[in-house]
Amino acid sequence: MKAMMIEKPNTCHLVEIDKPVPEAGWALIRVKAAAVCATDLELIGGSIGKQYPIIPGHEWSGIVEAVGSAKDEGWVGRRVVGSNDVVCLTCTECRSGRWRNCDSFREIGFKANGAYAECLVVPVYALSELPECISFVQGALIEPLAVAIGTAEKVDLKLGETVVIMGAGSIGLNMLAVAKAAGARRIIVTALSEKRLGFAREMGAFATFAMEGRDIANLIHDALEGYPDVVMEATGIEDCVQLAFAIARKNGKVAIAGFGRDEDIRIHIDDIHIKNLNVHGSGNNWNLVSKALNLLKDGILSTEKMATHFFRLDEYEKALTMTKTRPDGFIKAVFLF
Numbered sequence: 514m515k516a517m518m519i520e521k522p523n524t525c526h527l528v529e530i531d532k533p534v535p536e537a538g539w540a541l542i543r544v545k546a547a548a549v550c551a552t553d554l555e556l557i558g559g560s561i562g563k564q565y566p567i568i569p570g571h572e573w574s575g576i577v578e579a580v581g582s583a584k585d586e587g588w589v590g591r592r593v594v595g596s597n598d599v600v601c602l603t604c605t606e607c608r609s610g611r612w613r614n615c616d617s618f619r620e621i622g623f624k625a626n627g628a629y630a631e632c633l634v635v636p637v638y639a640l641s642e643l644p645e646c647i648s649f650v651q652g653a654l655i656e657p658l659a660v661a662i663g664t665a666e667k668v669d670l671k672l673g674e675t676v677v678i679m680g681a682g683s684i685g686l687n688m689l690a691v692a693k694a695a696g697a698r699r700i701i702v703t704a705l706s707e708k709r710l711g712f713a714r715e716m717g718a719f720a721t722f723a724m725e726g727r728d729i730a731n732l733i734h735d736a737l738e739g740y741p742d743v744v745m746e747a748t749g750i751e752d753c754v755q756l757a758f759a760i761a762r763k764n765g766k767v768a769i770a771g772f773g774r775d776e777d778i779r780i781h782i783d784d785i786h787i788k789n790l791n792v793h794g795s796g797n798n799w800n801l802v803s804k805a806l807n808l809l810k811d812g813i814l815s816t817e818k819m820a821t822h823f824f825r826l827d828e829y830e831k832a833l834t835m836t837k838t839r840p841d842g843f844i845k846a847v848f849l850f
């Protein structure tokens with residue numbers, strides 16, 4: 514099968530390798546769609562994962578082609594998406610539903626081979642059936658949607674709360690969709706530049722502000738007639754993280770959902786201390802694939818329009834370059850198989 518392999522940081526190749534054989538409890542998935550995440554660029558660049566060679570790709574959908582145990586035969590031929598968590602299922606953390614805390618946790622697409630390939634293997638326990646009404650492309654976008662749902666749950670987003678979302682990339686826009694569905698009001702989206710804020714306005718943001726060197730704290734305050742109840746920081750950029758703590762209202766809630774690229778950044782801790790902020794770490798999605806699926810199935814959420822550019826796997830350089838440079842009109846690149 515064809516796969517895009519990262520041999521070592523900043524060295525990728527399209528390779529022809531043997532199809533993996535699913536062990537007992539695992540399934541071989543024929544990938545139908547795999548979306549490119551900005552985090553994949555970090556994996557290629559060497560700031561995350563750090564285990565090579567590796568096939569990236571953690572946003573995927575496909576069809577079960579084979580299984581490793583006779584008891585799982587019922588999955589063969591079914592359209593699926595899945596969690597990327599490879600865990601032991603037996604430790605205290607796993608048994609409490611906190612798979613990500615498992616000592617043997619490995620994430621598909623980071624420490625186990627992912628979906629930039631014609632096939633990948635995933636644990637059967639991680640699979641969810643993709644109903645016919647949800648396309649493979651939409652299925653591949655469920656992972657970032659689940660991250661946004663997880664963020665809303667971690668901050669306990671409530672009906673009528675005001676929200677500032679920092680970042681208009683895929684995660685920021687998914688957060689906007691989720692915050693709207695959850696009944697937040699006056700949702701403001703900020704980004705470093707104006708580039709992708711048009712999408713946020715189309716999706717119903719109350720206001721959008723490009724930072725572009727401006728002091729936007731006052732603009733946000735005026736638009737909300739106060740400071741926000743909730744700030745969801747989805748950039749991991751120092752200026753944005755500092756601003757998140759600065760603008761949250763007293764006792765407000767801040768979700769840190771952006772990857773910090775393995776770097777140290779400065780924060781003004783008195784913003785947290787004096788205002789008694791509630792700060793939530795919000796990386797990854799925690800077993801929320803099924804919830805995301807159900808919300809899409811019932812039309813509560815729709816995020817398919819975030820897939821803006823489509824590629825064959827052998828065009829991976831083009832897809833990665835676009836993800837990095839984000840030309841006008843671009844949100845997300847998706848490989849179709």
Ligand SMILES: [Zn+2]
Nearest residue numbers: 550552572657
């Ligand atoms: Zn991702």
Ligand SMILES: [Zn+2]
Nearest residue numbers: 601604607615
């Ligand atoms: Zn475990």
